[in-house]
Amino acid sequence: MSENKILQADASYTFRSYFELPNDTDEILAELGYSFALARLDLPRTNREIDRLPELRQQLEETLPYVSLNSEAAKREILIAPVLARVAVTCRLMLRIEYPLKVSDQLQGTLDYLMRAKHSLVVVEAKRDDLTRGFTQLAAEMIALSMLDDAPEILYGAVTMGHIWVFGHLAPQTRLITRDMSAYQLPDDLEELVGILVGILE
Numbered sequence: 001m002s003e004n005k006i007l008q009a010d011a012s013y014t015f016r017s018y019f020e021l022p023n024d025t026d027e028i029l030a031e032l033g034y035s036f037a038l039a040r041l042d043l044p045r046t047n048r049e050i051d052r053l054p055e056l057r058q059q060l061e062e063t064l065p066y067v068s069l070n071s072e073a074a075k076r077e078i079l080i081a082p083v084l085a086r087v088a089v090t091c092r093l094m095l096r097i098e099y100p101l102k103v104s105d106q107l108q109g110t111l112d113y114l115m116r117a118k119h120s121l122v123v124v125e126a127k128r129d130d131l132t133r134g135f136t137q138l139a140a141e142m143i144a145l146s147m148l149d150d151a152p153e154i155l156y157g158a159v160t161m162g163h164i165w166v167f168g169h170l171a172p173q174t175r176l177i178t179r180d181m182s183a184y185q186l187p188d189d190l191e192e193l194v195g196i197l198v199g200i201l202e
Helices: 015-020 025-031 053-066 072-091 131-146 190-201
Strands: 035-039 095-102 108-116 120-126 154-160 164-171 176-180
Touching (some): 015 108, 015 131, 025 035, 025 131, 053 190, 072 108, 072 120, 072 154, 072 190, 095 131, 108 131, 120 131, 120 190, 131 154, 131 164, 154 190
Parallel strands (some): 035 176, 120 154
Antiparallel strands (some): 095 108, 108 120, 154 164
């Protein structure tokens, strides 16, 4: 473990800065006062039927062969936004896109997607590639959200390249951030993915 500080006390960092750091996730989170674990998360799942999932699956399967997904913007528009919009409608919650957040000079920037219920929230970070560094950025975003005065008890996040989704969980009491060992793929795992997102928020 290097004794050199990764984060400089007098420097300013955006959430994107954490994606660009070359250091490992656990080292960066340690400097933010959190520990990191890779484990199988027992994610909430809703039991209710979710309307229009067959149509959403059909839309994805029909669209994918005809769209170039070489950019983050394309993945967000074609794969990510339609899924989160369905979750928002199902849960009757606001889907906030490009949501600005600043809690300190070290934790500030824009969240790609945020959905918040009374006792829980989900933040989603979209990436063109590199889920590992993307998770580090997601973890910084979850830490920032946990520092809000009205922070909910349950904080989950997901980092996604559109076709692959990986969940994370922040435990405020133990200051532990866990990255799920499992990943969910679109369109194959659509029902399971939406069921988890609704389960967290309901």
